[in-house]
Amino acid sequence: MPGLLLGDEAPNFEADTTHGRIRFHDFLGDSWGILFSHPRDFTPVCTTELGRAAKLAPEFRKRNVKMIALSIDDVSDHLAWSKDINAYNGDEPTEKLPFPIIADAKRELSIQLGMLDPDERDKEGMPLTARVVFVFGPDKKLKLSILYPATTGRNFDEILRVVDSLQLTAKNKVATPVDWKSGDRVMVIPSMPDDEAKKLFPEGIFTKELPSGKKYLRYTPQP
Template sequence: MSLHIGDYAPDFTTDSTVGPLSFHDWAGDSWVFFFSHPADFTPVCTTEMGATAKLAGEFAKRNVKPLGLSTDTADEHRAWIADVNATQGVDLQFPIVDDADMAIARLYDMIHPGQSETTAVRSVFIIDPTKKIRLIMIYPMSVGRNFDEIIRVIDSLQLADRAGVVTPANWQPGGDVIIPPSVNDDEARVKFPQGFTTVLPYLRTTKVA
């Protein structure tokens, strides 16, 4: 099954490091950072789990719940968390789901046979409170994720929803944003009383809080 941006995130129920977990019920009204890693007790994955745990406060500020997955058992995840905590200086609290039968990895198209028939690539799904997939990123097994970028895209998505804007290349919070071409100038003057700059007829920038 191939999933795309805008699709409804499939529900699933499985065991996890915090006990039985029904995905949609667990997510509730939060955003979700759902990410897969190839295997427990491996070096790159250990650093990624540590990075996620270190960002617990940043995710919480944004109403985002992290959720990890690999094609290992919940018991294996629990044993591995001790290594993550000891080496990465964290206290990992977010769930990691049991997917030893690869059912969830296949449901979310995380198994790429050119990489492995049995382990997941490094997939990222950002899922909003309506359970819609808003972003998909896929990294090869050899490349650890950029967690600054994951936080940046969550900020961009949430700002777009809140203010009705889009963000330019390399945007960072506090930077100029773009007024969508679907908003005409008269509407823009009402919607953005702080004013805007017309760079091109189809490129207008402004600032929003």
């Protein structure tokens, strides 16, 4: 079945976008990347999503993350719709967003990446793209994927949060607990022995006592 699994390398596809033609690996360069699809241009939920993504674009840039969107519409529709998105945000209604939007009218890339929603179809009965999020590391490999149906809008602040977690845990032998935000304490990975953890995390380790007696809930300040 077409699609991407964690650890898979992103296909080095070529595509027409609102910022010109791209080759995906060249577009990413040495950056992290977010490729996210939406069902259709000129639709209400998608407008709010891309509006929020545009507002958060400076935060993603601070984290060395390049964003790129995709749907089955063509470039001319993407450009016209971008005016609506900018107007929704209260900005000048220009044809450009801070990130490109891929045109995939033939659905070739959507099929290759496993992005089609079988329950949402256009007036010709053809499936629309779902709300997929792929996060790629600088090695071009998939680090995270999230799949939403067309009826449910995404939370781009959450996507920003998981990028913070992915980048932190890529550099440090830690994991981030439920509802973690940047600056919160983190967890020592279970495979690390206590003596190694004490050397690696000089600010200290707090172990939560549990009825089982097992010492697996170990916290430390964020490195």
